[in-house]
Amino acid sequence: MSLDLLQPGILDLNSLRNVLIRLEDTIIFCIAERAQFHTNDLIYQPDGLGFKDGFSGTFLDWFLEQIETVHAKVRRYQSPDEYPFTKNIPAPILDALEYPSVLKPNNINVNDQIKSIYIDFVVPQICESGDDKNYGSAATRDIECLQALSRRIHYGKFVAESKFLDPKYHDTYVKLIKDHDRDAIMALLTNEQVEQKLLERLRKKAMIYGQDFEANTMNPLVQPQSGNVTDGRNVKINCDLVVELYRKHVIPLTKVVEVEYLMQRLD
Numbered sequence: 001m002s003l004d005l006l007q008p009g010i011l012d013l014n015s016l017r018n019v020l021i022r023l024e025d026t027i028i029f030c031i032a033e034r035a036q037f038h039t040n041d042l043i044y045q046p047d048g049l050g051f052k053d054g055f056s057g058t059f060l061d062w063f064l065e066q067i068e069t070v071h072a073k074v075r076r077y078q079s080p081d082e083y084p085f086t087k088n089i090p091a092p093i094l095d096a097l098e099y100p101s102v103l104k105p106n107n108i109n110v111n112d113q114i115k116s117i118y119i120d121f122v123v124p125q126i127c128e129s130g131d132d133k134n135y136g137s138a139a140t141r142d143i144e145c146l147q148a149l150s151r152r153i154h155y156g157k158f159v160a161e162s163k164f165l166d167p168k169y170h171d172t173y174v175k176l177i178k179d180h181d182r183d184a185i186m187a188l189l190t191n192e193q194v195e196q197k198l199l200e201r202l203r204k205k206a207m208i209y210g211q212d213f214e215a216n217t218m219n220p221l222v223q224p225q226s227g228n229v230t231d232g233r234n235v236k237i238n239c240d241l242v243v244e245l246y247r248k249h250v251i252p253l254t255k256v257v258e259v260e261y262l263m264q265r266l267d
């Protein structure tokens with residue numbers, strides 16, 4: 001749950017971008033944590049581990065359901081930047097919190113796509129292939145990664161709302177929405193310079209945060225003279241993977257959320 005959403009000026013585009021920048025750090029750290037364990041493929045296979053409580057599905061889905069059930073009861077999913085992976089979550093046991101209604105009501109939840117990307121693309125590339133029996137630890141890290149990715153991608157709704165309200169573009173967005181012109185909306189909300197800067201920053205962060213400080217005595221804050229820090233040899237996480245994850249999946253899916261949110265904006 002985010003305190004940002006209770007602050008005035010929440011829809012300022014620079015503030016929203018700062019939240020996205022902070023989430024880059026969270027996502028890199030979560031990925032580095034998961035990378036400690038083997039792929040443990042059984043946790044992603046339906047009934048791969050067998051359940052004594054009659055649950056039918058993957059161990060990851062069972063774990064998500066358990067965690068999200070508890071979190072739903074303490075209002076996590078009433079926060080407009082939090083989206084569950086589990087379909088039927090219980091109602092909160094606490095009174096509803098008053099969030100300012102900054103978003104138009106909408107039914108956009110791309111968590112199924114996020115889970116597929118994570119299982120098919122992220123896990124096989126960051127983890128050593130095989131089974132180390134750390135099923136609970138691996139799935140705990142999976143859930144942290146998934147929640148961070150979900151929060152980041154669904155934040156696109158706030159970014160879209162901010163862009164929609166910008167007087168410079170408002171009338172154009174209204175027209176394009178009325179024309180159902182998704183491609184033109186996508187083009188209008190795209191800022192290639194911001195994307196390029198993001199990818200460059202991300203690579204630097206992945207290199208610095210992912211370093212094995214035991215193996216590397218260089219000060220990561222000092223610009224390296226040659227190789228060593230930037231060549232990735234002492235880096236614990238795959239920097240290319242982090243950049244590709246954002247380039248191929250995180251940014252495009254955030255943009256899909258933005259477009260779909262705008263398509264429902266005038267309903």
Ligand SMILES: O=C(O)C(=O)C[C@]1(C(=O)O)C=C[C@@H](O)C=C1
Pocket residue numbers: 017020159189190191192194195198250251252254255258
């Ligand atoms: O910062 C924005 O303007 C966004 O819409 C977010 C975002 C992103 O996902 O990082 C998506 C689309 C833009 O092309 C640039 C960046």
